[in-house]
Amino acid sequence: MNFSSKKVFILFFVSVVSSLAFAQSKSDRELILIDKDWRFSFGHLFDTEKDFGHATGYFSYLTKTGFGDGPAAKDFDDRAWRKLDLPHDWAVEQDFSESGSYSHGFKMAGKGFPEKSIGWYRKKITIPETDKNKIISLKFDGVFRNSKVFFNGYYLGTEESGYNGFEYDVTAYVNYGGENTIVVRADASMEEGWFYEGAGIYRHVYLQKTNPVHVALNGTYVTSEIKDNNAEVTAEVTLINKGNYKGSIEIFQTVFDASNKQITTVSENVSAPEFYKTNTKALKLTIKNPLLWDIDSPNLYRLVTELKQNGKTIDYYETPFGIRTIKFDPENGFFLNGKPLKLKGTNNHQDHAGIGTALPDELQYYRIQKLKEMGSNAYRCSHHPPTPELLEACDKLGMLVIDETRLMGINDYHLNDLERMMKRDRNHPSIFCWSVGNEEWNIEGNIVGERITNVMQDFAKSIDATRPVTVGISSGFKSGISSVVEIMGYNYLGNGDIDAHRNEFKQQSGMGTEEGSTFATRGIYFTDDAKHYKSAYDKKPRPTFYSIEEGWKFYAERPYLAGMFIWTGFDYRGEPTPYGWPSVTSYFGMMDVCGFPKDNVFYLKSWWGSKPVLHIMPHWNWSGLEGKEIDVWVQSNCDEVELFLNKKSLGKKKMVLNSHLEWKVNYTPGTLEAVGYKNGKKVLTEVQKTTGKAENVKLSIDKENVLKGKVSVITVEVIDKNGLQIPTANDEITFSIKGGKILGVGNGDPTSLEKDQFIDDLELVKITNFKEQKRTDATLPQQLSNYPENEWKIAFSDRDYKNQAPSYIYRGEFDLKNNTTANVVSFFYKKIGAAVAIFVNGKKIEASTEDSQKYVLNPVVLKEGKNTIHIIATPLQKVKDWDVMNTDPGIIQVSTPAEQWKRKLFNGYAQIIIQKEENANEVVLSASAKGLRAGSLNIK
Structure with missing residues (x-):
């Protein structure tokens, strides 16, 4: 099927920081x-x-x-x-x-x-x-x-x-x-x-x-068509009325450019929707000589939708959008703004080292910038709708996106999820394709798959007709979904004959939605299955699957294929194929879970990017292997590369397009140097040096950090006396921070069972065996008396609230597993009396100054195992007979302070993610390790 569209779309994204304060002063929103x-x-x-x-x-x-x-x-x-x-x-x-x-x-x-x-x-x-x-x-x-x-x-x-x-x-x-x-x-x-x-x-x-009359949830939809150097913009807005207003509403649509200059505006009067109903209105605007959104120049505009009621602004709603054209051609691949563009994509899950899925906004930008630096221009959301901030980062940084729903099906559960995703995301210029499924093996090759795909595909078109639909398919490319999906998504060359499928469906465009799936451990150059480490050299993961280089060559050589999406850009937690416990992360990434590059990054950078690249692998610290043959690979896009060991030439070799170069080198400590030539001239040099022993801990802020962001990503390494990074270091680094807090630590080791986060442990301990006795006196004592053991009865059982004693004494127990001076043990009292006196193990406890119903318990009073609490209280009285009285005396909280933050280096690197405190002028991060000079970093 040939998909061609000159229309462009955008997504509603509300800018919490900049636009909301402005919007609040202008409207009720x-x-x-x-x-x-x-x-x-x-x-x-x-x-x-x-x-x-x-x-x-x-x-x-x-x-x-x-x-x-x-x-x-x-x-x-x-x-x-x-x-x-x-x-x-x-x-x-x-x-x-x-x-x-x-x-x-x-x-x-x-x-x-x-x-x-x-x-x-x-x-x-x-x-x-x-x-x-x-x-x-x-x-x-x-x-x-x-x-x-x-x-x-x-x-x-x-x-x-x-x-x-x-x-x-x-x-x-x-x-x-x-x-x-x-x-x-x-x-x-x-x-x-x-x-x-x-x-x-x-x-x-x-x-x-x-306001009761306002723009509905995700209620704008912006498309554009380019004609004679102008963009004809259609700004559709859906209004909802949750009140009783029955008059007219004036809609103003205004477009601003990136410098906040007003470009064009239009307005129209419409009748307000009826109570709890919606109305949709499309207005037309023209932008002359628009700046197009592109991966290299991600130009954005801003549509402001203003609603006025009797001359007063009642709603102010912002929609960032971009203007661009997309086209899939079954013979010539993908076109952006009329120019051919090979998709150089990666699949990614949404977790990151140290912090799991709870990514700060800045880290979304960090990860997209890492992928852009590698040469990637496209991102597949695997396999679910992403967080809005990821799409915002892709819009602003210039990264194309396949947006994917979670599950295939034709009922409300499935279609409602798809609709919500699409209406939320359809104004993002970065999104060029919707994916409605991935590797649904049970239905891929049969009539059920065809039927479901047809329904979901047509349903998607009813929501957004400007983008095509794809499905990632892995169980052969012969029938079922493969025969009806608009853009064929090939998952892995080893799963079927792509050329044969293309020859049968020549009007169907296609791309590699998953490819690669190789195994590599960063900084490891000899596979060690006992340790669960895979060599970083790019090899076939299994006989029928292809290496990264083989996969890229296949797609690069076929114009009819729009491009490929590697599995994966980053390693991720779980799915530790081909191993199991104690491996806890995947091995598929071009980068590890921190974003530290594996050597495949430099292969892709060579053939995906536009700048000269020269990279030598492996490192040159091989003590004990003197005289042994080492495989040396060079990743480069130079015409020729010459390799030197300790200034002696090991030969010059010509680079073949989309390939790499190899030498066999007997290990001798010293300097391995590569020299790259273009048009016969030396353009690059790269070295790997044997390092000395570790001397210093070094902290550096990664260049991909968001400028003036509150969250920063810090690289940790150790260096020798000459400032060279030690590629084999595994020292344990301990961290401290002032003016901020640490969010998480990582190192990219797929077998590391170290903590990701160091947080205080809170245990809630119930008070048990809670009993009571009546007292004849309403005065609360300062010391605990002895009470007859045979008069204790279950607290609050058969209480006559119309005839209560002047006061009651309650007794309960709580168990402490350990009683260290470092622990903070507090009793959070829940009111069971009007006035109260509390004793723990016979000692009277005073309430804290911060909370009159909180009691911090002195460790000297406490003991490991069973502790006794007495509460003497004058009773609460019922106001109404049906009042439910509290009978829960409260809870014991045991807070055990966390260990100091720490992480081992893995093959020379670790990562720490920090967040600046609200009012701090600077953050000071310190790092130390046994036998090394400590490092520190000041961040303003």
């Missing part, structure tokens, strides 16, 4: 990031007592509106829970275990660990009285997974997928002028994919406020 200051605790998959008694009430939240119980209740006491900021991935925080999921990198989370498969999040926000006439909603970019959301105890809904964004209207439930409680329960016990997916609220959360 506000979009407020609410990532900070959440409370978190683990629940339990099936033990309701360990899940804080959630969903155990006589009336459940599904039975009666507003009956959220346990942590879902508005006034649940979460003070003892951990305090954190979003985005958050609880899976990456866990230790490794051989009984953990192979897919998820053997982390102790998920279905095999019911105590680490449910996560509760709670946050309190204040919404002023002045917002009473607005529509208030919560926007989630993604929660993994099966999330249930509550607001002030009211159940809002369930989102099963961990990759969909979703929104809930909470207007009816708001406590205006007071405190409101957001609660999320995430159930990560079931996997959606076969790769690391993380767990929890790993994307952003927003509070949104709008």
Whole structure:
């Protein structure tokens, strides 16, 4: 099938930092990031007592509106829970275990660990009285997974997928002028994919406020057609009315360029939609001599949609977009803006070393810049909708994108997911193709696959007709999906005869949606299966599969193939083929999980990029192998390369297009030097030197960091006295920081079982065996008396609230597994009396100054094992007979301080990701290792 489109599209993306403050002053719309200051605790998959008694009430939240119980209740006491900021991935925080999921990198989370498969999040926000006439909603970019959301105890809904964004209207439930409680329960016990997916609220959360008449969710759609050096822009807007206004609305559409200069504007009066209905209106604008969006010049425009009601601006909505043309041709491949462009793509999952899936926005840019530096121009979202910030980075940096939905099917579950993804993302100029499936082996080659593909393909066209549809196919290229999909997605040369399929379907364009799948460990040059290390030389992974070089040659030599997407750009957690435990990451990446390049990066850089490249592999530290033959490869795009060992020439060789050069060299310490020639002239030199012993720890900030970003990626290495990096170093580095916090550490070692994060351990210990006795005196004592043992009875049993004693003494127990002076043990008292005195192991405890119902316990008072708590309190009185009185005395929190942050180097490198504190002028990061001079780095 021949897909040709001169139309262009764009996606709605709200700029939280720059445009929102501007928008707030102009209209009723506000979009407020609410990532900070959440409370978190683990629940339990099936033990309701360990899940804080959630969903155990006589009336459940599904039975009666507003009956959220346990942590879902508005006034649940979460003070003892951990305090954190979003985005958050609880899976990456866990230790490794051989009984953990192979897919998820053997982390102790998920279905095999019911105590680490449910996560509760709670946050309190204040919404002023002045917002009473607005529509208030919560926007989630993604929660993994099966999330249930509550607001002030009211159940809002369930989102099963961990990759969909979703929104809930909470207007009816708001406590205006007071405190409101957001609660999320995430159930990560079931996997959606076969790769690391993380767990929890790993994307952003927003509070949104709008006028009742406003632009609907993802309610703009911008396309353009280029005619005679002008762009005819169609700006479609969908309005929704959640109020009773029945008059007219004036729509203003204005386009601004990158310098914020107004380019063109248009307006039109329309009738407001009826109550809870929508209206869609398309307006036309012309942009003269537009700056096109391109991978080298990613020019962007901004559409401002302004709604006016009786002359007053009620909504102000921004849509970044780009103008460009795309075309697939079955004979000549892919064209961008009328020019042929070979797709040089990579597949990628969304996790990164040290932080799992909870990527700060800056890290999205970091990763795309790493891929661009390698020469890549295209990115396939494998295998689910990405976070919005990744697409924003691709728009701004010039990276084409295949946007992929999670699961194939024809029912609402499948098509609704596809529609939400497409409407959210269709204004992004970076997206050039929609993918509706990947390696669905059960249906790829049969009539069911054909039927599903036809439905999904036509459904996608009804939402966005400007882009083609593809499916990644791996079980032969003969029938079923392969025969009807618009753009054929070939997954691996070894899985079928691509040329034969092309000859049968000559009007069908195609590209390699997955190719490569080689195994390599960064910095390893001799395979060691016992250690689970694969040599970094580019070899066939298995007899029927192809190396990176073989794969690229195949696609580069065939004009009818639009290009290829390598599996993968970065290593990722899980799927540690061809090994298992204790390997915890993949081996497929061109870069490791940190983004440190493997040697294949330089092969691709040679033939994917435009700059001269010269790279020698391996390193030249081979003590003990003197005189042994070493394979030396040179990756380059020079015409010729000459290799020298200690200034003696080992011969000059001509470079063949899309290839590399090889020498056999007997190891002698010293200097291995390559000289590259173009047109007979020396243009590049590259050396590998035998280093001395390690002397210093070196910290450096990676150049791909976002300028003025709060998050920075730091490379850690050790160097000898001459400043040379030690490529075989594996020293353990210890870190400290001032003015910031460490988010995660990594080193790219696929078998490393070191911690990714070092966080304080919080344990919540219940008070058990809770009993009571009546007291005849309402005065609270300063010392604990002896009470008759035979008069203790179960607390609050058969309490006559109309005839209570002047006071009660309660006794309970709690167990401490260990009692070290480093631990901080606190009792979070939940009110069971009007006035109270508390004793632990016979000693009176005073309330903390920060919280009158929090008691920090002195380690001297505590003991390992069983401890006793007494609470003497005057009773609370019922106001109404049906009042439910609290009978829970509270919870013991044991906080064990984390170890100091540390990570071993792996083949010379480690990585640390840091975040600057809000008001800090600079961040000072220090690193030390045994026997080495410490290093430090100041970041302004």
